[in-house]
Amino acid sequence: MDDSEHICADSTCLGDRVRHLPSEDSIYSMCRIFNALQCTTRLKILFLLLQGDLCVKAIEDALGLTQSAISHSLKNLRQLDLVRVRKEGRFAVYYIADQHVELLMSMCREHVEEVK
Amino acid sequence: MDDSEHICADSTCLGDRVRHLPSEDSIYSMCRIFNALQCTTRLKILFLLLQGDLCVKAIEDALGLTQSAISHSLKNLRQLDLVRVRKEGRFAVYYIADQHVELLMSMCREHVEEVK
DNA sequence: TAAACATATGAACATATGTTCATATATCAA
DNA sequence: TTGATATATGAACATATGTTCATATGTTTA
Known part of the structure; x- marks a missing residue:
């Protein structure tokens, strides 16, 4: 070279x-x-979870999407360690994995809202 | 709700x-x-540009990809205001648009290299 | 002006991906 | 145990996307 x-x-x-x-x-x-x-769905899920932990059903209701779509999205986010789960009775409670995720999202949000 | x-x-x-x-x-x-x-190609382009401005040919040589692929990628990054161009004679010199982009990349890099 | 160089871009094809549908598993209430 | 609720997942289809190929535009050098 x-x-x-x-x-x-x-x-x-x-x-x-x-x-x-x-x-x-x-x-x-x-x-x-x-x-x-x-993906808009996964992005919205993350912005919801940034405000606090939620079970799948709550995410479903909040976003008005099917249970299957949400669950597939959560699986994806989980596998990348962007979110984590804990079981509480029959509920699967999801939460943001760490602070990098939070910063990633806010950097991007600032970028688009500022440029706009 | x-x-x-x-x-x-x-x-x-x-x-x-x-x-x-x-x-x-x-x-x-x-x-x-x-x-x-x-996309790996665009990500590599950005990590190259984070180290300093470059013309298209240089990026091409650095990454060993075709001129067309690089140019299409740059167009994409340009349209999203992730990179910008200035003309210098017959060269198109690309550079990182702003600091949000830099932070986005480093947040993500830290996340994957730490989790690893 | 002609040739060489630097870059851009439309079309096309092969691959990747999001959602839906159907179904499976697990937990709780009665 | 039965029924209802909560969640997960494989298959399939329709859409999106990256690269290549061919070609166009603009700039420099001879």
């Missing part, structure tokens, strides 16, 4: 930059995360 | 929560953003 070919601002150390990229594994994992967040 | 139906932790004010959700417009815009970030 010969950097000198590019008469282009700040491109003098292209090789270094490539080496500083996140690992393939990290890139892939991040894509999976963003992929989960790219 | 009758909250009292749900014998579920912290679901006493479901209606309020729904009202506190971001607007449909915001949700949709956020989905578009996350959708852009859900």
Whole structure:
């Protein structure tokens, strides 16, 4: 990779930059995360849960979507460790996994609401 | 929407929560953003640009992808105001639009590299 | 002006994904 | 145990999306 070919601002150390990229594994994992967040249903679920833990039925009623759609969405979010579950009797109570998720959402929200 | 139906932790004010959700417009815009970030190619482009501005050819060489693929990806990122362009002679120099983008990426990176 | 270079973009195809439908499992109430 | 409630999940279909191919536009050099 010969950097000198590019008469282009700040491109003098292209090789270094490539080496500083996140690992393939990290890139892939991040894509999976963003992929989960790219769906209105899952995004709404997360914004609901940011306000406090909820069982599946409550999410269903809040968003007016079918039980199956919600459950599939929650499975996706769960598998990526964006949300977690605890059982309370016959209820499955979902909650936001950690603070990164919260910050991810607020960064994005600020971006779109500011640009708007 | 009758909250009292749900014998579920912290679901006493479901209606309020729904009202506190971001607007449909915001949700949709956020989905578009996350959708852009859900692709390895665009994610790599952004991580490259986080290290400094680059022209299209440089990105192409750095990632070893076709000119067309890179250009389509850049168009997507551009339309969402995640990156911006300035013309320098015959080169189109791309750069990260603002700090929200930077924070979005680092939040996600921390999440996956920590969980790992 | 002609040739080479840098970038953009529409069409098309193959793959990925969200929702619905049907059904399964588990818990609680009677 | 029976019925009702809460949740999970596989299959299938319709839609969305990334890449490639072909081609167009604009800029620089000779």
